[in-house]
Amino acid sequence: MGKEEVINAVAGLETREIIEQAALTALDQGRREEALDVLMRSYGQSLYRYCRQMLRDAALAEDVLQITFLEAFRDFTRFEHRSSIRSWLFGIAAHRCLDALKKRKRWAARFAPLDAVVEKPHDDMSAEDDAVAAQINRRLANCVQRLDPQVRTAVLLRYIEGFSYPEMATVCGHRPATLQARVARALPVLRRCLEEGGVRP
Amino acid sequence: MTRCERFExxxxxxxxxxxxxxEHFEICADCRTARIEYxxxxxxxxxxxxxxxxxxGWEARVRAALERRKAREWWPQPRFVLAAAAVALVSAAIFFAPRLEPPPPSLAVETQAGHGQTRRxxxxxxxxxxxxxARTGGARHAELRVYLNDAEVVLRCSTEPPCARDGDRLEATLRLHAMGLYQPVLLLSDAAPPIPESGLDADLHDAVNAGARLVMGDEVDVR
Structure with missing residues (x-):
């Protein structure tokens, strides 16, 4: 990690502490709407990004994002301060994404011909692709999508959101060692998937 | 492509x-290359x-959904306010009834912690x-069902308890007695659909063949 990345990471942590404190203060004073606004403004984009990468479906990702905040608002009084609010929100989103994936799978099995909402993988590596980086990213997103949902959850939380393993354990409800193994096993799978598409990381 | 399997x-x-x-990973050139690539x-x-x-507009949509929820929770108010509201609603309903279409069918699913339980x-x-x-969309017959693990019907009712039908609105509450996947379904039809006996897929297939429309609720995974 370079010096600039370290500075950005520290700034990110400080910002997160301010956000958490603002939300907790609002909650302690019974101002739930204000807490919700702070959290939507601060974590909405990263939660959406996570949901989008999990689901590859923009509409469904927005649905899960909304459900996440609605459930959070409903359960604010039950938040037990055992984790950060961010981890708690990601925990709700992670479970709702897995629910949405299960439902989509079951729905597709039942009404397959009627269902065509999932963004299709772009397997075409056509010469018209103008940017190599964009091509690799598309391929990589497809490869991530092929991972088992539980493994995908761990990989995205780790590398997109930068969660530590203890934080991920509170989000996913699994032991850190289990999550470490999942991520470590997923990386070669992703690498091989990229290579099969003629792409090097 | 260089690859160090031990590194992987x-x-x-x-x-x-x-x-x-x-030490191996420091010495092995393939491992160092693999590390950089990873x-x-x-x-x-x-x-x-x-x-x-x-x-x-997503934040506004969350707030709007919250307002709708709050409106539902507003009902336990002083009795006279309720009475006035009821009179106003009935008057409005009588006045507008011939002109208003019922809202489209829908099925909302919510869960609450059991008595004495704290939810995590x-x-x-x-x-x-x-x-x-549920909103029945003006259907003559509306039935709520909940299937456990796509097999067992753990709730089935229409106008009798545990269902309560009030015009276009149909409600029911169920205790989730066991772990598993609960699938709520709203069936809308002109007459009662066939009796469920073969599990979710076959039952719903029979119901659709008999002319029923289905509204699937969100699954609930009890763990």
Missing amino acids: QEGLLLLEQGRRLG EKLQARIGALGRDEAPPA GAEVHPDDFLTLT
Whole structure:
């Protein structure tokens, strides 16, 4: 990690502490709407990004994002301060994404011909692709999508959101060692998937 | 492509565990190359969807959904306010009834922690409660069902308890007695659909063949 990345990471942590404190203060004073606004403004984009990468479906990702905040608002009084609010929100989103994936799978099995909402993988590596980086990213997103949902959850939380393993354990409800193994096993799978598409990381 | 299998089998896990790599990984040129490539891969994963933002207006939609929920929770008010509201609603209903279309069918699914239980996060546990609130869209017959693990019907009612029908609104509450996947369904038809006896897929197939329309609720995974 370079010096600039370290500075950005520290700034990110400080910002997160301010956000958490603002939300907790609002909650302690019974101002739930204000807490919700702070959290939507601060974590909405990263939660959406996570949901989008999990689901590859923009509409469904927005649905899960909304459900996440609605459930959070409903359960604010039950938040037990055992984790950060961010981890708690990601925990709700992670479970709702897995629910949405299960439902989509079951729905597709039942009404397959009627269902065509999932963004299709772009397997075409056509010469018209103008940017190599964009091509690799598309391929990589497809490869991530092929991972088992539980493994995908761990990989995205780790590398997109930068969660530590203890934080991920509170989000996913699994032991850190289990999550470490999942991520470590997923990386070669992703690498091989990229290579099969003629792409090097 | 250079590849050090030992790095993939051991080195990656050591790094994820935050531990030092052993001597082999420092000496082995393939391992060093592999490590660099995996670091690139990790950075690439971290950059996925970096510019993706939720659609405009999503926060307003969350607030609007909250307002709708609050409106539902507003009912336990002083009696005279309720009475006045009821009179106003009935008057409005009589006045507008011939002109208004019923709202479209819908099935809302909510869960509450069981008595004396404290809920942790969004997970649903045995002995929590499931509340179904349906809009029947003006259908003559409306039936709520809940299937457990696509097989067992654990709730089936129309106008009798535990269902309560009030005009276009149909509600029921169910205690989630066991772990498993609960699938709520609203069936709308002119006459009662066939009796469920063969599990979710076959039952719903029979119901659709008999002319019923289905509204699937959100599944609830009780763990």
